[in-house]
Amino acid sequence: MxxxxxxxxxxxxxxxxxxxxxxxxxxxxxxxxxxxxxxxxxxxxxxxxxxxxxxxxxxxxxxxxxxxxxxxxxxxMIGYGFAYREHQSLRDKQQQLESEIEVAASMQQTLLLSDVPDFDELDIGVVSVPAKKMNGDYYNFVKSGSSLSVAVADIIGKGIPAALCMSMIKYAMDSLPEEQMKPHLLLENLNRVVEQNVHSNMFITMFHGVYEPESHKFFYAGAGHEPGFIYNAKEDRFHDLIAKGLVLGVSRTTTYHPYERVIEIGDMVILLSDGVTECRTSKGFIEREEIVSLIRKYMDLPAQQIVQNVFQELDRLQGFELRDDFTLIILKRMV
Amino acid sequence: MNLQINQNQINETHELHLTGEVDAYTAPKLKEVMLPLTEKDGSVVVVDLSGIDYMDSTGLGIFVGALKSSKANNSSLKLRGMTDRVKRIFEITGLTEVMDIESGVKGEAL
Known part of the structure; x- marks a missing residue:
C-alpha cells in the first residue's frame, strides 16, 4: 500500500x-x-x-x-495550491540560505579568530559574543617583538555586511608594515583604506593600543570608539580611557592623536565595544558606572573570569537577549 | 518605536523635525527623506533632533552619509537640538568636530 x-x-x-x-x-x-x-x-x-x-x-x-x-x-482551491507550493519552495530556499550563513559564520570565526597570546607581564581576558550569527565586533592581539598590540573595533550595522567589512579590516591590518605599530599612525593608515572601500553610510570605530613591557607604557589612540577604562590600583579608582578621534571612513585626511600612560602593577586596561554600554534592560540603558561596579565586584579573579562574569551578569540583566555584539577585554599588569 | 519626520521648506532651506528613535529599523526612512535634499546644489538642510531620545550607530551612519553627500553636492547640513544621549554618541565618534551642530539649548528653544 x-x-x-x-x-x-x-x-x-x-x-x-x-x-x-x-x-x-x-x-x-x-x-x-x-x-x-x-x-x-x-x-x-x-x-x-x-x-x-x-x-x-x-x-x-x-x-x-x-x-x-x-x-x-x-x-x-487551485489558488491555495499555488500558495502552498510557493510556501514550500520559500521554506526550502530559506533553509538553504540559513545553512549558507552557518558556513559563512564558521568561516568568519576561523578567519578572525585571534588567539589570546601568552604574555608574561599581563593577565588577559577576552569575551566577544555576536548578537546574531555573525559578529560585527572585532578584536585582535599581535605580539610584535617584545610588545603586545591590541585592537578592538566595531563596525556599524550588524550581520553580514558588517562581517564582510570586518574581514577587510583584518586584512588591511595584517598587511601594514611592522614599524606602523604606533597606534595613531595605524589608525591613519586604516582610515584611508576604510574611506576608500566602504559605503558612505558605513563607518568603523576602533581603539588600538600597544603595551611595551620595558617601559610599562601603554600607547594608544582611538577612532570614535566607546571609551574603555583604566583601573589605577594605587588609587583604587577607575578612570575613563579617553582617546578622542573621528571614526574611520568619514574623512580621508583625518589624523589621530597619540596617547600614552604608564601601567603600574595591578593596574587594568579595560576595552569594550558599544554593545557593552548600549545594553538595554527593562529599566533603560546600562550606565558606565554599572559596568565599573560589575568589574569591581569580580576584579580579584583572573582576567578571563572577570570578563566572563561581567558578560553573564549583563546578559542576565537583558533577559538573555543580546541586542548588539558584545566585546569586553581586560589586560591586567601582573609583574 | 517609530520615527516621525516633519518637513518644512523656506526657499533653499529644508527643515526636518524628527521625533522618536533613529535605529536600524527607522534609519532607511530617514535616509530616503534626507539624502535627496542634500543632493541639491546650494540647499541648506537643517535637522532638528530635539524629539529624538535614542539613536544607534546605524542612525549615525545616515548622518555620515548625508554629510558626505552635502560635501560632494555643495549643499550644507546642520543639526540642532540634540538631547544629551544623542549628543554623547556624536561626541564619542568625533562627529561633533566635522559636523555643523548648533548648541542644544538654542535648538530646544526653537
Missing part, C-alpha cells in the same frame, strides 16, 4: 465514523490528521480530490449537483 493509499483509507475511516456518530473526538482526530497531511506534503486541492474520492465510495448515489459542486470546489 502506498503512503497515499494509506492516507485515503485513514481519511475514509475518520469521515465515516464522524458522519455516523458526529462526536467531538472524531472532529479532533480530523484536526490532527491535517498535520499528517502537511507532513506528507498533501496540497489543498489534493485534499479536496481525496474528499471527492472518499465521498464517491461512501455515497455512490450522491446527487449530481453535489458531485458537481465538489468539482467546482476543486477548481476554486
Amino acid at each position: 502506498t503512503a497515499k493509499d494509506a492516507l485515503t483509507e485513514r481519511y475514509q475511516d475518520l469521515l465515516s465514523v464522524y458522519l455516523k456518530a458526529k462526536t467531538e473526538t472524531t472532529l479532533y482526530k480530523g484536526q490532527q490528521f491535517s498535520r499528517k497531511l502537511l507532513e506528507q506534503q498533501i496540497s489543498p486541492e489534493d485534499l479536496v480530490s481525496l474528499h471527492i474520492q472518499v465521498m464517491d465510495e461512501l455515497f455512490p448515489d450522491m446527487s449530481e449537483e453535489m458531485r458537481d459542486s465538489f468539482d467546482f470546489l476543486l477548481e476554486a
Whole structure:
C-alpha cells in the first residue's frame, strides 16, 4: 500500500465514523490528521480530490449537483495550491540560505579568530559574543617583538555586511608594515583604506593600543570608539580611557592623536565595544558606572573570569537577549 | 518605536523635525527623506533632533552619509537640538568636530 493509499483509507475511516456518530473526538482526530497531511506534503486541492474520492465510495448515489459542486470546489482551491507550493519552495530556499550563513559564520570565526597570546607581564581576558550569527565586533592581539598590540573595533550595522567589512579590516591590518605599530599612525593608515572601500553610510570605530613591557607604557589612540577604562590600583579608582578621534571612513585626511600612560602593577586596561554600554534592560540603558561596579565586584579573579562574569551578569540583566555584539577585554599588569 | 519626520521648506532651506528613535529599523526612512535634499546644489538642510531620545550607530551612519553627500553636492547640513544621549554618541565618534551642530539649548528653544 502506498503512503497515499494509506492516507485515503485513514481519511475514509475518520469521515465515516464522524458522519455516523458526529462526536467531538472524531472532529479532533480530523484536526490532527491535517498535520499528517502537511507532513506528507498533501496540497489543498489534493485534499479536496481525496474528499471527492472518499465521498464517491461512501455515497455512490450522491446527487449530481453535489458531485458537481465538489468539482467546482476543486477548481476554486487551485489558488491555495499555488500558495502552498510557493510556501514550500520559500521554506526550502530559506533553509538553504540559513545553512549558507552557518558556513559563512564558521568561516568568519576561523578567519578572525585571534588567539589570546601568552604574555608574561599581563593577565588577559577576552569575551566577544555576536548578537546574531555573525559578529560585527572585532578584536585582535599581535605580539610584535617584545610588545603586545591590541585592537578592538566595531563596525556599524550588524550581520553580514558588517562581517564582510570586518574581514577587510583584518586584512588591511595584517598587511601594514611592522614599524606602523604606533597606534595613531595605524589608525591613519586604516582610515584611508576604510574611506576608500566602504559605503558612505558605513563607518568603523576602533581603539588600538600597544603595551611595551620595558617601559610599562601603554600607547594608544582611538577612532570614535566607546571609551574603555583604566583601573589605577594605587588609587583604587577607575578612570575613563579617553582617546578622542573621528571614526574611520568619514574623512580621508583625518589624523589621530597619540596617547600614552604608564601601567603600574595591578593596574587594568579595560576595552569594550558599544554593545557593552548600549545594553538595554527593562529599566533603560546600562550606565558606565554599572559596568565599573560589575568589574569591581569580580576584579580579584583572573582576567578571563572577570570578563566572563561581567558578560553573564549583563546578559542576565537583558533577559538573555543580546541586542548588539558584545566585546569586553581586560589586560591586567601582573609583574 | 517609530520615527516621525516633519518637513518644512523656506526657499533653499529644508527643515526636518524628527521625533522618536533613529535605529536600524527607522534609519532607511530617514535616509530616503534626507539624502535627496542634500543632493541639491546650494540647499541648506537643517535637522532638528530635539524629539529624538535614542539613536544607534546605524542612525549615525545616515548622518555620515548625508554629510558626505552635502560635501560632494555643495549643499550644507546642520543639526540642532540634540538631547544629551544623542549628543554623547556624536561626541564619542568625533562627529561633533566635522559636523555643523548648533548648541542644544538654542535648538530646544526653537
